[in-house]
Amino acid sequence: MDTYEVHEQDGEYRFGVIFLFDEYTKSAFKKDLQEIIDYQSHKGFSEDKETRNKEIDLKFYNQKIPEISYDFFKQKSFEIFSKFFFYMMKNNKSLATSTEFNIQFKVTRIPNRDSYFYYDQDNLPSDEENACFIMSGSWLIHALVLPSVLGKSDFSLIQRYMLHELTHHYDGITKNLKWGNQYESKIRKFYRKKSAYFLNCLYTSLFNLREEGLADFIGRKNSPAIDIKMDGVKKYNANLLKLSTLTKRSESEPFYFNELSTGNLTPSNEYTMGRNMCLTIAMTLCKQMNKPYFIIISGEKISSKGINLNNLLSKDRPIYISDIDAKIFDATIERVRPLAHYQFVHEYEKACDELGIKDENRIMTRRRFYRIVSDAVARIKKEKIARLKRYKYAELDLKPLES
Numbered sequence: 001m002d003t004y005e006v007h008e009q010d011g012e013y014r015f016g017v018i019f020l021f022d023e024y025t026k027s028a029f030k031k032d033l034q035e036i037i038d039y040q041s042h043k044g045f046s047e048d049k050e051t052r053n054k055e056i057d058l059k060f061y062n063q064k065i066p067e068i069s070y071d072f073f074k075q076k077s078f079e080i081f082s083k084f085f086f087y088m089m090k091n092n093k094s095l096a097t098s099t100e101f102n103i104q105f106k107v108t109r110i111p112n113r114d115s116y117f118y119y120d121q122d123n124l125p126s127d128e129e130n131a132c133f134i135m136s137g138s139w140l141i142h143a144l145v146l147p148s149v150l151g152k153s154d155f156s157l158i159q160r161y162m163l164h165e166l167t168h169h170y171d172g173i174t175k176n177l178k179w180g181n182q183y184e185s186k187i188r189k190f191y192r193k194k195s196a197y198f199l200n201c202l203y204t205s206l207f208n209l210r211e212e213g214l215a216d217f218i219g220r221k222n223s224p225a226i227d228i229k230m231d232g233v234k235k236y237n238a239n240l241l242k243l244s245t246l247t248k249r250s251e252s253e254p255f256y257f258n259e260l261s262t263g264n265l266t267p268s269n270e271y272t273m274g275r276n277m278c279l280t281i282a283m284t285l286c287k288q289m290n291k292p293y294f295i296i297i298s299g300e301k302i303s304s305k306g307i308n309l310n311n312l313l314s315k316d317r318p319i320y321i322s323d324i325d326a327k328i329f330d331a332t333i334e335r336v337r338p339l340a341h342y343q344f345v346h347e348y349e350k351a352c353d354e355l356g357i358k359d360e361n362r363i364m365t366r367r368r369f370y371r372i373v374s375d376a377v378a379r380i381k382k383e384k385i386a387r388l389k390r391y392k393y394a395e396l397d398l399k400p401l402e403s
């Protein structure tokens with residue numbers, strides 16, 4: 001076994017980092033390295049804006065790429081990552097699902113930088129003591145080893161990813177999202193009826209507001225400021241409506257992926273929506289506990305005391321929320337963690353009520369979601385009935401879902 005392993009005691013916690021290189025051969029490494037060297041010399045570099053967006057943290061270093069051997073790569077990436085991980089866990093113990101907490105990375109070649117690393121949800125090997133991930137060797141080269149060798153290490157984005165993924169692990173282990181799975185299987189049954197496949201996407205998006213939203217919110221824990229962009233919110237809602245008209249699976253699935261979910265890296269995706277719903281709940285806690293934060297708008301920094309948030313949001317300019325008290329940040333996480341999808345939206349609505357945010361400036365409401373679904377189901381039903389009637393067949397019923 002080609003395994004690298006290290007542990008560190010931290011009070012009652014014992015953290016471990018394990019890297020498994022068995023599936024990442026020397027030749028796989030060489031292929032990845034060559035791709036990155038090519039990329040650095042602008043070979044295989046795409047001028048296409050959409051493709052570029054997906055390569056958000058693949059930088060040009062504009063320096064000669066030094067020689068990196070397979071063994072050096074393995075040792076170095078393991079070393080850098082463990083140091084970073086122990087430091088990160090010191091400040092985020094609440095994400096550990098056990099006092100004996102190991103993070104395991106199975107390194108593999110993922111061509112075309114399709115993904116960097118992800119929680120192994122297919123095989124579900126994780127348990128309380130072990131959070132298991134699939135890791136791209138290419139990502140280790142370009143995000144850890146190369147910056148370190150060139151003296152340009154930056155862990156802020158890596159930390160954001162890690163906190164995000166560890167939140168999924170935490171939710172999975174503590175079964176916070178069990179309701180989600182149950183609900184999803186219910187929807188799936190409903191969706192055997194291909195005619196309403198988009199409903200699957202609609203509900204997935206609703207789940208993701210809570211699931212990905214909280215993960216993204218936690219990932220932004222150390223960010224100096226978090227942006228709220230109302231044009232993104234409007235686009236999200238417009239896309240959700242559009243989705244509800246795409247009856248065919250072949251249309252609704254790619255649309256959902258590209259415009260609402262992971263394919264969209266702009267501020268109109270569901271991750272950002274969910275994150276800012278958490279942020280709104282945090283702002284309410286700030287108000288209740290009398291801990292003001294700051295709002296940066298057009299370069300001006302103003303205190304949250306006595307501001308009219310709804311007016312600021314109506315102006316359609318991006319605003320940035322900064323200096324949220326760390327304790328409030330943590331309290332928000334604890335508040336959101338046990339909430340199911342609909343409860344989460346409800347909690348967000350209560351937060352908006354308290355902050356005076358009006359319906360048109362809200363990211364999502366239970367009423368709005370229900371209306372999108374019921375309108376779409378009614379429309380489909382009408383279309384079906386008309387079609388069947390036209391050819392003198394019996395009417396088929398499409399049962400609505402209860403929330």
Ligand SMILES: [Zn+2]
Pocket residue numbers: 164168212215
């Ligand atoms: Zn995620």
